Amino acid sequence: MAEYEHLEDEFGNADSSRRNFLKQSSALAALALTPVAASAAIDNGLDEKMAAAFEQMPLQVDINGTMRKLSIEPRVTLLDLLREQLHLTGTKKGCDHGQCGACTVHVDGQRVNACLTLAMTTEGCKVTTIEGLGTLDQMHPMQEAFIKHDGFQCGYCTPGQIMSAVACIREGHANNPDEVREYMSGNICRCGAYANIVDAIMDVKQGGVRV
Amino acid sequence: MNQFQYTRVTTPKAAVSALSQENGTYFLAGGTNLIDLIKREVVVPERLVDINKLPLATIEKTSTGLRIGAMAKNSAVADHDLAKKHAPLLSMALNAGASAQLRNMATVGGNMMQRTRCPYFYDPSMPCNKRSPVQAGPDKGQPNGPSGCGAIGGINRMHAIFGTSNKCIAVHPSDMCIALVALDATVNVSGPKGDRKIPFGDFHRLPGDAPQKDNTLLPGELIMSVDIPTNKFADNSHYLKVRDRASYAFALISVGVAVDMKRDTIQDIRLAMGGVAHKPWRLTEAEHFLRGKPATEANFKQAATIAMNGAKGYGENDFKLTLAPNSLIDALKTATKTA
Ligand SMILES: Cc1cc2nc3c(=O)[nH]c(=O)nc-3n(C[C@H](O)[C@H](O)[C@H](O)COP(=O)(O)OP(=O)(O)OC[C@H]3O[C@@H](n4cnc5c(N)ncnc54)[C@H](O)[C@@H]3O)c2cc1C
Ligand code: SF4
Numbered sequence: 001m002a003e004y005e006h007l008e009d010e011f012g013n014a015d016s017s018r019r020n021f022l023k024q025s026s027a028l029a030a031l032a033l034t035p036v037a038a039s040a041a042i043d044n045g046l047d048e049k050m051a052a053a054f055e056q057m058p059l060q061v062d063i064n065g066t067m068r069k070l071s072i073e074p075r076v077t078l079l080d081l082l083r084e085q086l087h088l089t090g091t092k093k094g095c096d097h098g099q100c101g102a103c104t105v106h107v108d109g110q111r112v113n114a115c116l117t118l119a120m121t122t123e124g125c126k127v128t129t130i131e132g133l134g135t136l137d138q139m140h141p142m143q144e145a146f147i148k149h150d151g152f153q154c155g156y157c158t159p160g161q162i163m164s165a166v167a168c169i170r171e172g173h174a175n176n177p178d179e180v181r182e183y184m185s186g187n188i189c190r191c192g193a194y195a196n197i198v199d200a201i202m203d204v205k206q207g208g209v210r211v
Numbered sequence: 212m213n214q215f216q217y218t219r220v221t222t223p224k225a226a227v228s229a230l231s232q233e234n235g236t237y238f239l240a241g242g243t244n245l246i247d248l249i250k251r252e253v254v255v256p257e258r259l260v261d262i263n264k265l266p267l268a269t270i271e272k273t274s275t276g277l278r279i280g281a282m283a284k285n286s287a288v289a290d291h292d293l294a295k296k297h298a299p300l301l302s303m304a305l306n307a308g309a310s311a312q313l314r315n316m317a318t319v320g321g322n323m324m325q326r327t328r329c330p331y332f333y334d335p336s337m338p339c340n341k342r343s344p345v346q347a348g349p350d351k352g353q354p355n356g357p358s359g360c361g362a363i364g365g366i367n368r369m370h371a372i373f374g375t376s377n378k379c380i381a382v383h384p385s386d387m388c389i390a391l392v393a394l395d396a397t398v399n400v401s402g403p404k405g406d407r408k409i410p411f412g413d414f415h416r417l418p419g420d421a422p423q424k425d426n427t428l429l430p431g432e433l434i435m436s437v438d439i440p441t442n443k444f445a446d447n448s449h450y451l452k453v454r455d456r457a458s459y460a461f462a463l464i465s466v467g468v469a470v471d472m473k474r475d476t477i478q479d480i481r482l483a484m485g486g487v488a489h490k491p492w493r494l495t496e497a498e499h500f501l502r503g504k505p506a507t508e509a510n511f512k513q514a515a516t517i518a519m520n521g522a523k524g525y526g527e528n529d530f531k532l533t534l535a536p537n538s539l540i541d542a543l544k545t546a547t548k549t550a
């Protein structure tokens with residue numbers, strides 16, 4: 001692999017060709033700029049900013065077992081990629097700042113906050129969302145346990161709670177209710193279903209099924 | 212978030228050269244602080260240099276102690292057998308920070324570099340000398356003097372009681388760094404001018420007249436690893452974190468204690484406090500007082516009085532003047548098993 005990997009967009013290396021791209025392309029029409037205005041903008045260094053608006057970068061990532069070849073803006077978070085581009089809306093946006101856990105997914109088996117994960121950093125990774133955990137016909141044991149123990153009210157935090165709960169058991173951090181409370185603290189539930197969530201996790205853990 | 216360029220690097224050399232090429236370029240590690248700051252427009256980057264593929268995540272034993280790679284995840288360090296055995300204080304401090312998800316993302320280097328959580332710093336519409344050391348004046352480009360500190364005389368419940376200046380009273384929010392300063396760690400960095408070592412206590416700085424500078428890292432320098440020297444503190448270490456809820460909250464006060472006990476006597480000791488200063492706050496004079504003394508409540512109380520020398524409240528945070536010494540005494544009792 002190149003030591004210094006400049007990722008290129010579909011128009012070639014962003015640094016060198018952007019100016020030409022803007023001068024020549026029909027992008028000008030899209031921007032509703034006259035060539036004169038555009039040239040002025042280019043001379044003022046605004047071309048960098050405008051070109052960036054068109055910039056998409058390639059991303060290959062395995063999502064719920066399917067390899068996806070995507071083209072995204074570098075600023076897109078994993079959460080927005082999942083919800084807005086791939087329409088996997090099971091993963092929820094609560095705070096968008098790492099403070100609630102509603103966006104919890106697994107990246108290479110580790111639970112993370114998708115809202116603070118830049119999608120580009122998941123190149124070559126395996127992402128699992130609630131949609132990849134179980135289906136209506138074949139629910140994951142943790143999903144069944146949440147239903148059995150009434151581990152939710154409105155359900156908004158639930159996909160994040162379940163993704164986190166599965167990881168909590170896999171990590172070996174679900175040995176007693178206190179430990180579960182500590183290691184599930186990254187998932188806030190405004191409905192206050194905490195007691196039932198802990199019961200659901202302890203039930204799965206003690207049931208000994210492989211999660 | 213604003214539009215920015217994105218570059219992925221695979222060697223430390225490429226990372227350093229990518230950063231020194233242009234202004235407005237930032238290393239991206241776990242992103243748990245940087246992405247948050249970009250969303251709030253506190254940081255408006257031109258380019259992010261993704262360092263997640265750098266081979267700097269190893270945790271290993273060396274002839275002089277432990278070496279922890281800058282890209283090692285906070286959770287990986289906390290749960291690593293070497294850390295639990297040789298630096299339990301570090302494991303405890305890491306596990307007291309953030310949440311399980313965030314610890315899976317956060318790296319050692321990123322944790323050291325995280326910015327303050329001062330609410331004025333986080334809100335670009337508020338005055339803050341750290342975020343905007345000079346305010347743009349009515350005349351474009353003409354600075355209009357310092358922007359001021361919103362927290363002095365404002366909302367400052369979370370703020371510092373030691374080492375403040377009239378420019379800034381923010382605290383460094385890290386738990387991990389309290390353990391590292393107590394354990395006399397050294398930071399290995401690599402930069403455009405070569406490699407150097409920074410004693411952990413000199414890595415972060417006090418605000419003084421330049422609160423925009425959190426630390427002594429030079430432009431373009433990359434944190435490579437942290438070394439923790441071999442120590443005899445494993446049996447008597449404790450990290451106490453006092454916060455508004457039981458978990459997933461920043462420290463109001465935290466205390467790191469590491470003791471080498473011989474029967475009832477304190478042979479050697481390291482003490483540091485979090486939530487009290489612009490840098491991880493080492494309590495050298497209290498350590499000096501306790502060295503060679505029996506582990507008694509009377510001695511702990513006297514050490515706490517010494518530790519609080521020079522402390523100053525700013526109104527809403529006055530409670531820390533009582534909470535800090537009490538927390539120190541509590542942590543000392545737990546670490547020395549005299550509770
Ligand atoms: C909701 C929430 C709660 C939190 N609670 C706590 C808590 O209780 N205790 C606590 O200690 N922390 C807490 N944190 C902060 C968290 O620990 C930090 O955000 C994290 O450690 C930053 O690491 P990162 O790898 O994600 O850094 P990034 O966000 O990727 O980077 C942060 C900064 O470090 C720079 N950087 C990263 N790596 C290097 C390197 N190797 N060399 C030079 N510069 C580098 C980046 O350029 C950037 O400026 C919390 C965060 C959130 C969002
Ligand atoms: S305390 Fe520091 S960070 Fe907070 S407003 Fe004042 S200058 Fe800004």
Ligand code: FES
Pocket residue numbers: 092093094095096097098099100101102103104113114115116
């Ligand atoms: S949406 Fe990600 S933590 Fe709240």
Ligand code: FES
Pocket residue numbers: 151152153154155156157158188189190191192193
């Ligand atoms: S069920 Fe409503 S937020 Fe948790």
